[in-house]
Amino acid sequence: MVPGLFPSWIVAYLCKPGYVPDFNDLSLLPFCVGLTLLGLIGSWAAWRRRGLASGVRGVAWSLLPVSLYMTGLLELLWDVVKSVTSWVAHLIFSPTVWAGVALFGVSVVLYVVSGVAKARRGDAPEKTAKPKPATDALGELTASGPPPASVTPSKQDKQSKPAKAPKAAKGQESSEFDEIEDILKRHGIN
Template structure:
C-alpha cells in the first residue's frame, strides 16, 4: 500500500468493487427516500428515488467508467502541472515572450517606427459636390451650415428688423421666397 502515497496516483477503474458500491448507494438512497416519503410527502419521496437510481444507472450505461476516466485524467494533468519543473519552465518562457512582445511594441512607438495611420475618410460635409469612385453622396446626406460672415446691424434699423432679416435669409435658403 506504499504506492498510495505517491503524488499523482489514481487507482484504476475496477468493476468488482464499483458495482457493489453503486448498488449500496442505491439501496441506502431508496431507504432514505421511503423515510422522506413518510415524513414530507410524495414529492420528496419520488425526488429521493430519482436521485437514488442514478449510481446504478450510471454504472449500467458505462457513464460511471467514463466519469472515472475524466476525473483520473484531470487529476493526473493537474499533478503533472504542479509537480513538473519542465511545465513551470514552459510557463516562465511563455511569460517572458509576452513581456518581450509588449516591450517591443512600446519601443516601436517611441522610436517612431509605428505604422503610418490610415487617412480618415472625408466627412459628408467635405464631400458635397465632389464626385468620387462610389458616385455622388447619398440623398440623405445633408450639407452642413457653411460659416457665413455675420452681418453687422445697420445703424438705422431696430432689433425687430434684424430678426426679420434672419428669417428672410432662412426662407431664401429653403427656396421659399
C-alpha cells in the same frame, strides 16, 4: 495503523505521487448499488417530510450511480479523474511542467503588452470614416438618407446627372418603382 499489517511494498506503491487506483468493475457495482439504495431511502424520507416533488427529485438523483455504471460513463468519469489527478501530481513535482507554465505566463504577458504598445503607437485601424462633403453625396445612396433640401447642387452636378424619366402626368408623383429605377440608373446598375 498497525505496524506490519501491510507489506512495505504495498504502502510504498499506494503512497507514491500521482497514484490513482485502476477502474475495477466488480468493486464499483456494489458501491453504485449501495449509493442508489441509500438515495432511495433518503428520497422516501424526503417524500414523507417535504412532499412528492422532493421525493421524486431524490429518486432522480438516486438512480444516477447505477445508470452511470450500466452505460459505461462511470468508467469514463473514472478515467478523466485519474488523468486530471495524474496531471496535477506531475504539475506539482515536475520542474519541466513548471517551466512550461512559466513560458505560458510569459507568452500571455507578451501578448497583452503588444496590444498595449500597438494601441499607444497608433497602429489600430481607424474606426471612424471621414464624412464626405454634401455636394459629393448628392448622387449617391447614403445611410443617412437623402441630402437636406437646403443643399443645392452645382451646375456641374446638374449637367453630369442623367435626365429623369418623364412623369406619367403633371401633378402626379412617380411611383416607388420609378424612384428605385432612377437610383439604379444613376449608379450604373441596370
